[in-house]
Amino acid sequence: xxxxxxLALVLVASPAFAVQPDEMLTDPGLEARARAISQNLRCPxxxxxxxxxxxxxxxxxxxxxxxxxxxxxxxxxQVVDYVVARYGEFVLFKPRVEGSSWLLWLxxxxxxxxxxxIAVATxxxxxxxxxxxxxxxxxxxxxxQLLEK
Amino acid sequence: xxxxxxxxxxxxxxxxxxxxxxxxxxxxxxRDARLMAVADPAAVVQFLLIGASFAALTYxxxxxxxxxxxxxxxxxxxxxxxxxxxxxxxxxxxxxxxWVLILAAFGACAVWFGGNLPERLKARVLAVQGxxxxxxxxxxxxxxxxxxxxxxxxxxGHDLNPLLQDPGLAFHPPFLYLGYVGLSxxxxxAIAALLEGRVDAAWxxxxxxxxxxxxxxxTIGIAMGSxxxxxxxxxxxxxxxxxxxxxxxxxxxxxxxxxxxxxxxEKRESLKAWTVLLAxxxxxxxxxxTFIVRSGVITSVHAFxxxxxxxxxxxxxxxxxxxxxxxxxxxxxxxxxxxxxxxxVSRETALVANNLLLAVSAFVVFTGTIWPLIAELVFARKLxxxxxxxxxxxxxxxxxxxxxxxxxxxxxxKRAEIxxxxxxxxxxxxxxxxxxxxxxxxxxxxxxxxxxxxxxxxWVVMGAAIDLWQRLGRGSVGDRLSRLTRxxxxxxxxxxxxxxxxxxxxxxxxMTAWVTEDIRTVKIGETFALGSYDxxxxxxxxVEGPNYHSLMADMIVRKGGVQVASLHPEKRMYPVAxxxxxxxxxxxxxxxxxxxxxxxxxxxxxxxxxxxxxxFANWIWGGALLMALGGILSLTDRRFRVxxxxxxxxxxxxxxx
Numbered sequence: 001x002x003x004x005x006x007l008a009l010v011l012v013a014s015p016a017f018a019v020q021p022d023e024m025l026t027d028p029g030l031e032a033r034a035r036a037i038s039q040n041l042r043c044p045x046x047x048x049x050x051x052x053x054x055x056x057x058x059x060x061x062x063x064x065x066x067x068x069x070x071x072x073x074x075x076x077x078q079v080v081d082y083v084v085a086r087y088g089e090f091v092l093f094k095p096r097v098e099g100s101s102w103l104l105w106l107x108x109x110x111x112x113x114x115x116x117x118i119a120v121a122t123x124x125x126x127x128x129x130x131x132x133x134x135x136x137x138x139x140x141x142x143x144x145q146l147l148e149k
Numbered sequence: 150x151x152x153x154x155x156x157x158x159x160x161x162x163x164x165x166x167x168x169x170x171x172x173x174x175x176x177x178x179x180r181d182a183r184l185m186a187v188a189d190p191a192a193v194v195q196f197l198l199i200g201a202s203f204a205a206l207t208y209x210x211x212x213x214x215x216x217x218x219x220x221x222x223x224x225x226x227x228x229x230x231x232x233x234x235x236x237x238x239x240x241x242x243x244x245x246x247x248w249v250l251i252l253a254a255f256g257a258c259a260v261w262f263g264g265n266l267p268e269r270l271k272a273r274v275l276a277v278q279g280x281x282x283x284x285x286x287x288x289x290x291x292x293x294x295x296x297x298x299x300x301x302x303x304x305x306g307h308d309l310n311p312l313l314q315d316p317g318l319a320f321h322p323p324f325l326y327l328g329y330v331g332l333s334x335x336x337x338x339a340i341a342a343l344l345e346g347r348v349d350a351a352w353x354x355x356x357x358x359x360x361x362x363x364x365x366x367x368t369i370g371i372a373m374g375s376x377x378x379x380x381x382x383x384x385x386x387x388x389x390x391x392x393x394x395x396x397x398x399x400x401x402x403x404x405x406x407x408x409x410x411x412x413x414x415e416k417r418e419s420l421k422a423w424t425v426l427l428a429x430x431x432x433x434x435x436x437x438x439t440f441i442v443r444s445g446v447i448t449s450v451h452a453f454x455x456x457x458x459x460x461x462x463x464x465x466x467x468x469x470x471x472x473x474x475x476x477x478x479x480x481x482x483x484x485x486x487x488x489x490x491x492x493x494v495s496r497e498t499a500l501v502a503n504n505l506l507l508a509v510s511a512f513v514v515f516t517g518t519i520w521p522l523i524a525e526l527v528f529a530r531k532l533x534x535x536x537x538x539x540x541x542x543x544x545x546x547x548x549x550x551x552x553x554x555x556x557x558x559x560x561x562x563k564r565a566e567i568x569x570x571x572x573x574x575x576x577x578x579x580x581x582x583x584x585x586x587x588x589x590x591x592x593x594x595x596x597x598x599x600x601x602x603x604x605x606x607x608w609v610v611m612g613a614a615i616d617l618w619q620r621l622g623r624g625s626v627g628d629r630l631s632r633l634t635r636x637x638x639x640x641x642x643x644x645x646x647x648x649x650x651x652x653x654x655x656x657x658x659x660m661t662a663w664v665t666e667d668i669r670t671v672k673i674g675e676t677f678a679l680g681s682y683d684x685x686x687x688x689x690x691x692v693e694g695p696n697y698h699s700l701m702a703d704m705i706v707r708k709g710g711v712q713v714a715s716l717h718p719e720k721r722m723y724p725v726a727x728x729x730x731x732x733x734x735x736x737x738x739x740x741x742x743x744x745x746x747x748x749x750x751x752x753x754x755x756x757x758x759x760x761x762x763x764x765f766a767n768w769i770w771g772g773a774l775l776m777a778l779g780g781i782l783s784l785t786d787r788r789f790r791v792x793x794x795x796x797x798x799x800x801x802x803x804x805x806x
Contacts, residue, residue: 018384021670021757042533048391050535053384093535095520100528104520108513108542115505123493123501139488146350146416 018053023060025067034067037079041066042091050093152217155205156296159246162198162253163286165191169256169279173272177344185272189260192275195282196257199250203237206246206295210237216302219243219295225308225725227696235319236309241443241459242295244322248439249285251323251330252278255359259334266355273341274334281333284466292459308696308725317377324370325397329435331363332400335407336432336474339425343477346484348421353414356428358784360411364404365780371397372773380733385744385761387660387769390539395518396438399511403431406507409500417489417562419497422482423504429474434511436467441518492564499557503550510546517542551605551654554647555612559619573619577611592663602658609651617644639786646779653772656765665762670755680762682743683707689747689756697721699732702747702756706736718747742766 019038025031038052043059051059051066062083069079083091095101169191176184209217210233213226223240224233238244256278263271289295312318338356342348374397379387388394407427413420440463491497517534524530555577560570585604592599620640621629665680676685688703699721706714716734723730736743741764748757 018759019668021668022751024668040535040537042535048389048533048535053386088531090531090533093533094537094541095524095532095534100524100530101532104516104524104534104538105542107516108509108546111512112505112509112546115509119501119505123491123498143489146418 018055019063020060023063023067025071030067030070033076034063034070037066037070037076038063040093041080041083042093044087044091151205151208152214152296152298155202155209156294158198158205159202159286159296160290162195162202162249163283163290165195165198166253166279166282166286169195170276170283172276173279174276177269177272177276180269182268185268188272188275188279191279192253192256192260195279196250196253199246199253203246203250206243207234207237210234210243213306215304215306216298217295218297218299221299221303221306223309224306225696226305227725228309228314229695231316231319232309232314235313238322238326239309239313242289242293244326245285245289245293246295247323248326248330249282249289251326252282252285252333255331255334256282259337263355270338270341270345270352273344274337277337277340278333281337281470284469288459288462288466292462305725308723311697311721311723311726311728311730312381314696315377315381317373317381321370321373321377324366324373326370328363328365328367328370328404329397329400329438331359331366332404332428332432332435334359335363335404335428336470339428340474340477342425342485343474343481346481348414348425348485350415350418353411353416353418353424354788356424357408357411357415360404360408360428360431361780361784364401364408365777365784367397367401367404368773368777368780371401372770372777375773376770379766380735381730384746384759385664385733385742385763385766387657387766390517390536392441392518393438395514396434396441399434399514399518400431400438402507402511402514403427403434406504406511407431409507410504413489413497413500417491417497419487419489419491420501420504421485421487422478425482425485426478427504427508429471429478430508433467433471433474434515436463436470437515439463440467489563491562494560494565494567496557496560496562496565499553499560502553503557506546506550506553510543510550513542513546514539547654548601548605551609551651554609554650555616558612558616558643558647573615574612577608577615580611581605581608596662598658599662602655602662606651606655606658609654610648613644613647613651616647617641637786637788639783639788642779642781642783642786644779645782646776649772649775649777649779651772652768652775656768656772659765660763660769663764667758667760669758670751670753671758672753672755675755679706679743679760681708682713682762684745684758684760686756686758689750692719694721696725697723700747702734702745702758704734704745704747706743706745714743716743716745718745720747720749737767739767740764 019035025034035052039050041051041062043049043051043054043056043062045056045058046054049059051062066079066083069082074082080092089095095104097105169188172184173188173191176182176187206219208214209220210224211230213220213224213233215221219240219242220236223243224236228236232239236243238247256275259266259271259274259278263274266274335356338352338359342352371394374394375387378389379385407424410420410424410427414424440460443459443463489497517539520534521532524532555574556567556571559574560567581604584607585600588603589600617636617640618629620636621632667677667679669677671677671686673686673688676683678684683706685705685707686702687705690701690703692699692701699719701717701719704716704718705712706716714736716736718734719732721730721732722728731746731748733744733746735745741762744761744763744766746759748759750756
């Protein structure tokens with residue numbers, strides 16, 4: 001199923017090899033920041049690879065651009081803004097929490113709240129009903145049989 | 150001739166499936182035993198026919214019959230025999246044939262092992278199973294026929310994609326399909342129950358083994374895929390949150406929820422409607438996965454075939470089965486009256502919480518996977534959703550699940566006292582916190598990931614162990630251990646599955662948090678330091694493989710002057726497919742993997758080399774295997790094996806109602 005990265009490789013079969021030693025910065029702090037930033041930026045021409053892993057020439061250009069901005073003294077956010085300004089929010093692997101993307105980020109928590117609400121309401125109702133009725137004798141024998149098995 | 154025979158048996162199987170999906174259903178409705186009796190032989194015959202068809206296609210691949218279009222596109226005479234076999238399902242059409250073969254196999258198994266099923270329920274289950282077969286065989290015969298011949302056969306084929314020529318991947322798809330398709334059984338049982346208007350403890354007991362089996366296969370399949378990605382796809386990533394990976398993960402999450410809620414149906418006759426809904430959704434996510442892989446609607450590196458006609462067809466199948474099932478559910482769910490009541494604090498509530506967290510996390514994965522599509526269609530925004538999103542949005546639910554797991558697993562049914570239930574776990578809690586703090590103190594970078602993962606892992610594993618210990622009753626250590634063999638297998642299964650989950654949580658956190666990476670240019674003969682190891686690039690040689698050329702490095706790893714390993718990472722070129730691949734060399738260890746990758750020659754005569762120390766890498770898949778082992782133990786539990794006895798008492802119970 002991980003029919004892997006085939007297309008990406010076929011499309012961009014080039015001699016490059018993700019992050020190249022010659023691209024890397026000598027300052028380990030800056031280089032670490034560059035790596036972290038690159039891992040959240042999507043290669044614009046590949047199928048879902050970040051620019052840090054990608055073999056595409058454009059990813060190499062972007063990696064170098066990211067490092068140039070860092071050396072020039074940009075903050076991480078400024079570097080990301082710089083890339084987004086040129087390639088659009090498509091290159092962000094983690095959509096910013098703004099506009100319609102709120103829905104994406106809140107989908108999980110909202111569903112959990114709804115689920116808890118429904119579960120609590122149902123259990124309460126049932127518990128109250130059960131308190132009123134209690135278990136019938138037939139239920140008790142059935143239960144005993146089931147537990148025995 | 151053999152190929153035509155295979156084609157013919159596939160058409161026959163389609164006809165048989167048509168009969169299987171209609172007559173028994175009508176018979177069950179009319180209570181006509183003769184019509185219902187058609188289901189059994191039909192299911193077996195359908196399986197045999199598809200089996201013959203599959204054998205014919207395999208014959209075509211093994212003998213390199215290049216008059217078959219599929220063989221030309223996916224095989225080559227020089228390809229090793231194993232991959233000639235694996236090539237049968239390493240493509241869209243052949244994998245679909247495997248899909249329907251497994252579907253029919255599950256139908257036949259329901260006949261062989263379902264002797265104790267009530268006649269009407271079995272007829273309905275097999276009919277629904279048959280209708281899924283009809284849909285997929287129609288899809289094959291109309292849009293994706295594997296038996297298409299070429300008028301002018303070429304001298305040789307295009308070879309199988311080199312990345313797929315790997316023993317790990319050869320068996321990865323069959324396992325995954327066994328899982329996907331296994332969920333069709335739970336689905337068929339859910340639909341049959343809705344038609345019947347009855348879900349009881351016996352139903353829960355019949356559904357659970359099928360769900361368990363499907364879940365075990367999914368667990369193994371996903372673990373194999375992840376392991377393959379780890380050593381084959383470059384830099385040792387084990388999970389990419391790719392749409393196709395997500396497609397296999399969503400059914401896994403839902404079926405994990407389903408096999409827990411089926412326990413509640415079986416033991417307490419509660420959560421019936423919810424369990425039926427989960428069974429429908431689990432197969433729904435399987436179909437969604439099929440759609441994602443084969444339609445090309447969602448861009449994925451894994452995408453199989455990007456043919457719009459196929460996408461529309463699968464969407465039709467998905468719409469028919471999910472739309473129909475959910476409609477039926479809406480009308481009939483109210484009939485499924487819950488019997489067992491439970492208090493706010495009880496095992497039932499804990500399992501509801503487990504179900505909520507698993508279902509919501511599957512929903513988060515689903516939303517993230519299709520969000521780019523929604524954003525473009527509805528909001529006209531072109532955006533991406535990748536690993537950083539899933540890491541942030543999915544992980545909290547798993548953390549919550551791990552926190553409540555040991556407590557929930559020990560709560561008594563129906564009504565519990567939280568304080569009394571927690572008392573035996575105090576030791577585990579203290580130990581887990583101590584482990585977390587210790588790890589935090591020892592590790593160099595002060596990130597929270599490692600300590601939290603270690604604490605959670607310890608909490609879950611210790612919790613599972615204490616639960617097992619309590620089940621062994623009172624008395625001395627010897628007394629308790631002597632009772633170990635007499636414990637129901639399901640209890641042992643629970644222990645292994647839950648501790649496997651703890652191990653995987655710990656390993657994922659540990660490997661992500663503590664990986665050591667080194668990227669540099671190395672000249673031949675040069676030595677560099679990697680953590681506490683010294684790595685020497687001794688030589689780089691040209692090597693010829695059966696169907697590839699290789700540039701193989703000879704690298705020596707030493708620790709304190711003593712040789713630890715001699716590793717041979719490769720860069721291969723497959724000339725027929727025109728594709729390069731990197732083959733990492735891994736020295737596997739219990740506590741760490743050494744992972745070396747060699748790249749291209751650089752201008753200065755050196756080679757680009759990537760090296761990693763990946764701590765606790767194998768624990769990720771070890772944990773998954775523990776989970777699968779737990780599933781297998783539960784599957785062999787006495788109450789599933791002595792089905793005949795279950796039937797007899799069930800008849801009595803039904804009569805008493």
